[in-house]
Amino acid sequence: MAMECIATVPQRFSENKAKDDPNPIFDAKLLNQHSCHIPQQFVWPDHEKPSTDVQPLQVPLVDLAGFLSGDSFLVSEATRLVSEAATQHGFFLVTNHGVDDSLLSRAYMNMDSFFKAPASEKQKAQRKWGDSSGYASSFVGRFSSKLPWKETLSFKFSPEEKTRSQTVKDFVSDKMGDGYEDFGKVYQEYAEAMNTLSLKIMELLGMSLGVDRRHFREFFEDNESIFRLNYYPQCKQPELALGTGPHCDPTSLTILHQDQVGGLQVFVDNKWQSIPPNPQAFVVNIGDTFMALTNGRYKSCLHRALVNSERERKTFAFFLCPKGDKVVKPPEELVGSLMSREREYPDFTWSMFLEFTQKHYRADMNTLEAFSIWLKSRKSF
Numbered sequence: 001m002a003m004e005c006i007a008t009v010p011q012r013f014s015e016n017k018a019k020d021d022p023n024p025i026f027d028a029k030l031l032n033q034h035s036c037h038i039p040q041q042f043v044w045p046d047h048e049k050p051s052t053d054v055q056p057l058q059v060p061l062v063d064l065a066g067f068l069s070g071d072s073f074l075v076s077e078a079t080r081l082v083s084e085a086a087t088q089h090g091f092f093l094v095t096n097h098g099v100d101d102s103l104l105s106r107a108y109m110n111m112d113s114f115f116k117a118p119a120s121e122k123q124k125a126q127r128k129w130g131d132s133s134g135y136a137s138s139f140v141g142r143f144s145s146k147l148p149w150k151e152t153l154s155f156k157f158s159p160e161e162k163t164r165s166q167t168v169k170d171f172v173s174d175k176m177g178d179g180y181e182d183f184g185k186v187y188q189e190y191a192e193a194m195n196t197l198s199l200k201i202m203e204l205l206g207m208s209l210g211v212d213r214r215h216f217r218e219f220f221e222d223n224e225s226i227f228r229l230n231y232y233p234q235c236k237q238p239e240l241a242l243g244t245g246p247h248c249d250p251t252s253l254t255i256l257h258q259d260q261v262g263g264l265q266v267f268v269d270n271k272w273q274s275i276p277p278n279p280q281a282f283v284v285n286i287g288d289t290f291m292a293l294t295n296g297r298y299k300s301c302l303h304r305a306l307v308n309s310e311r312e313r314k315t316f317a318f319f320l321c322p323k324g325d326k327v328v329k330p331p332e333e334l335v336g337s338l339m340s341r342e343r344e345y346p347d348f349t350w351s352m353f354l355e356f357t358q359k360h361y362r363a364d365m366n367t368l369e370a371f372s373i374w375l376k377s378r379k380s381f
Contacts, residue, residue: 025119026137026151028233041147042138043240048146050242050265050306057266057273060085061281064197065096067204079208086208086298089268090286091275094201097282099193104257104279106186111314113183115151115231125153125175130358132156132226133171149241149307154228157191157318159221167191168227191227194255194318198225201253201284202320209294211333216293222323224350226251232263232305232313243305243313247363249287250353250371251319256283261313267302267365288368289321289350295330296344302365324351345372 031038044050060081066074085092114122119137127134136152155168168191172184202216232243243263258264264275264283275283291300307313322328329347336342345368356371357363 025123026147027119028149028151028235032234032236038149038235038237038241041145042149042235044146044242044245048242048246049240050238050304051272052306054265054272054274056276057089057091057268059275059283060092062092062094062204063096064094064200064204065098068200075207078204082204083208086205086286088299089266090291090299090301091266091303092284093278093281094197094284095281097197098200099197099282103186103190103193107190107316108259108314110183110186111229111231113180114153114229121176122151124177125171127154130355132354132358134175146242146245148244148305149232149235150243150305151231151233152228153231154226155187155191157195157225157227158223158323159192159195187227187229190316191225191318194227195223195225195320197282198223198253198255198318198320201255205253205290205298209297209334211331215331219293219326220252220320220322223320224323225321226319228317228319230305230313230315230317232261232307232315234309234312235307236309238307238309241307243307246302246304246365248300248302248365248367249285249319250289250357250363250367251287251321252290252293252350253287253320254283254285255318255320256285256315258283258315259313261308261311263306263308263313264315265304265306267304272304287319288371289328289353292328292345292348292368293330295334295341297334297341300368321354322350324354325349328353346375348375 062078062081063074067078082092122135125135127136133154133156136154138147138150155171157167166188169184169188172180172187199217199220202220203213206216207213235241246267258277260277260279262274262277265272266275285303286298286300288300291298327347327349334341352375353371356374357367360374361367361370
């Protein structure tokens with residue numbers, strides 16, 4: 001009977017702002033069992049609800065080993081493919097990337113040890129307001145509507161060779177304690193592999209833009225990046241919810257590996273298109289900060305993640321970001337009369353942009369534009 005579906009939504013998902021509950025919890029298993037419907041906070045507006053009948057986006061496969069080989073034809077082909085994709089929508093796949101299959105396998109195997117642990121265990125790593133590290137359960141600590149159906153565990157990462165810092169491993173050790181040694185080692189190793197990969201891709205991007213091959217690599221060598229584990233539980237009403245809402249990444253470059261479940265969609269040519277999983281490739285996309293570094297030539301594209309009622313989904317995302325105090329400014333080759341392009345965005349530092357997205361603005365398709373306006377308004381005082 002219909003009356004059997006009527007149940008009281010748990011108090012922790014009330015319409016009150018998250019500040020009324022300092023430790024809100026997202027428990028997908030409980031919410032799937034609670035009533036016939038998911039709570040209203042997870043229901044997206046009609047114009048943003050997911051669509052599953054989409055066609056795959058034609059994303060180029062870029063042979064990274066071929067580019068690094070120095071073979072003139074392979075270098076030319078790789079730079080051409082990247083330039084075309086980054087100019088149109090900002091997404092491409094890299095193959096022959098050099099990341100060991102066994103590392104990927106261990107990374108996926110270790111996810112369950114955290115995300116399927118009791119809530120009290122996960123909350124040891126609870127993400128603090130305004131921070132970019134730690135555990136977040138559907139961002140219920142930040143927002144009260146259009147909540148994503150997911151859990152995340154994020155780590156700050158910096159390749160500080162001089163101090164031999166192991167930022168991911170140390171965070172796990174400090175927050176999680178005993179029993180997570182292998183967990184910390186695996187994700188420290190993964191983050192280091194992504195750092196190495198991202199710098200190679202920066203060489204490729206530099207050449208594709210016609211600037212010095214070393215320019216962007218050197219700009220990002222002392223990066224202060226973010227590495228994130230994304231866990232999308234099953235959802236009994238996936239037609240109403242989203243795992244991640246439509247947004248452009250505010251960071252510089254995202255390197256994503258997704259399992260075989262699928263769910264990534266990109267908004268290109270005024271329609272949503274999917275990027276199916278490819279276990280042999282990483283999905284790479286341009287972020288807002290790199291779009292600013294290219295003076296708007298390369299695009300940061302709107303994308304989202306779907307959930308389903310049958311299977312959980314797991315992904316790893318490495319968000320390459322410059323060192324916090326570095327000025328984000330395009331090289332001279334991409335500005336001025338030769339390019340017929342004036343400056344698209346004001347100078348800024350990554351620390352300023354990160355603070356804006358963490359404390360003032362929920363990332364969407366207009367994040368960089370909103371930040372530029374905010375930045376100019378601050379400078380006018």
